[in-house]
Amino acid sequence: MAATMPLVVGVDGSEPSLDTVDWAAREAALHMMPLRLAHAAAPGQDASGAITAASERARDVAAGLRLPSDVPRDDAVSALTGEGHRAFALVVGARGHGELTGLLLGSVGLAVAARADCPVVVVRGSQEHRTGRFGRIVVGVEDGAESDTAVEYAFREAHVRQCELMAVHAWSAPLGALPEPPPGSWYALEAHRRPPAQVLDDVLRGPAKRYADATVPRRVVEGPARRALPEAAAKADLLVVDAGERHGRPGLQLGVINHVLLHHAPCPVMVVPRK
Template identity: 65%
Template sequence: MVVPLIVGIDGSESSLDAVDWAADEALRHEVPLHILHAAAADHEAPGIVAAASERARRSASAVRLSSEVLHEDAAPALVGSGRNAFALVLGFRGLGDLAGMLLGSVSLAVAAHADCPVIVVRGGVEHRHGRFGRVVVGVEDGEGSGTAVDFACREAHVRRCRLVAVHAWSVPAGNPGPPGRLSGYALRALDRAPAQVLADALRDSTQRYQDVQVSSEVVHGPARQALLEAASEADLLVVGARRRHGHVGLQLGLVNHAVLHHAPCPVAVVPQI
């Protein structure tokens, strides 16, 4: 059985943009699309689902489509459904969120707890509809990026576009050399040279997706700034999230929070396996 791509809706314009994006994504990956509306009590749910289903059919008529209404709180319902999903797709702000919020509370909660990739659909039309031909993935030192890199390579493969892998690094504390340059002491303080971090993270995935053109960018500076700048000309930004030992959910961290709140394009949060 092929697991579906699930899109969560609440009737907001943001969730309808997510339906458009999810329909295109399901078509690219040849998976079913499941529209899910979850709310503890909502008498308008059947109409909301019908409108979203019609929108999905207009966007991608060939996609196998199903829908469901769950009378539960949205965040736990979506997280539960995500245990058997290709991915979860959400709008960046829902009906119940304060107008000044940059990211809806449901979207943030789901991104922090889901077992599958969560895509928060942000940005204008040019970013949501593949006009840049670039998928950007953030690579960190350690084991947190492997699944995210594989996800990003697969996205670039099905989109037939370029993958841009970005690794940002900072001079270790106590580096005695000039600003922006690494002394021998600082080089020894780094576990691996920044370029090697990227090469190691990309090796296995790029061997699986040999048709994908890959660009590597090593940036000296804050990861948040580097990823947001790279995302300015991207169709999708992919970041990884580590498991929190002894806690339920993922370690989103400050960088992931920043891109979820401020990225100009859709953001995929991919849990580490």
């Protein structure tokens, strides 16, 4: 996560794309890193207008920002995922130029979030959710080591923003579990070994030591993560989640929870691939 790596934002000249540039410019300024403007253009297409408009918008938000640009001759998904090989993160809009208005998330943003090997931020939500009004980041915490990388990014985001980080772990009792399992039962044994609050303690212990000044309230929710995380993010500036297993295959492998979040979360969503 070296600061010399650029933050890359996809631009297409549309107004939603310029709103995404606003968010990306503020983020790049916070991290003191370059903001790379990427516009996928077909052969013979003039991309200068989109790049110029995005550059002007970024400078209005953060004067003095370094703004390298690139016009890869490829489709938008391939171009952006290619940029991700050498980026701190990729930033895309919830909708882009030419997207059907009925779609809650543009096809480019969804595909990039599923395939990139660096974090991807899909900028969505109202203006108050995109401008740091709430002073809070929410991170989804899973059982085991699956969310370690996402948690690390969430701590860093909270550190550079000097804001609160709320850690949320959603859990459900095993199907058919008794309200009060008898002593010695499998369910009682599992609950004793790994109570939900312990999941948060174990995952947060390392990052909390590295970011000792962080304020990290914790929330354990009995119920599905696809409901718990949007509810927690209702008053948040960013929601950070793990990308899930991809199994080395191309395609949309984000899983049900992340699909729901990318389509319905009230704020920008950062999807972080596992190391």
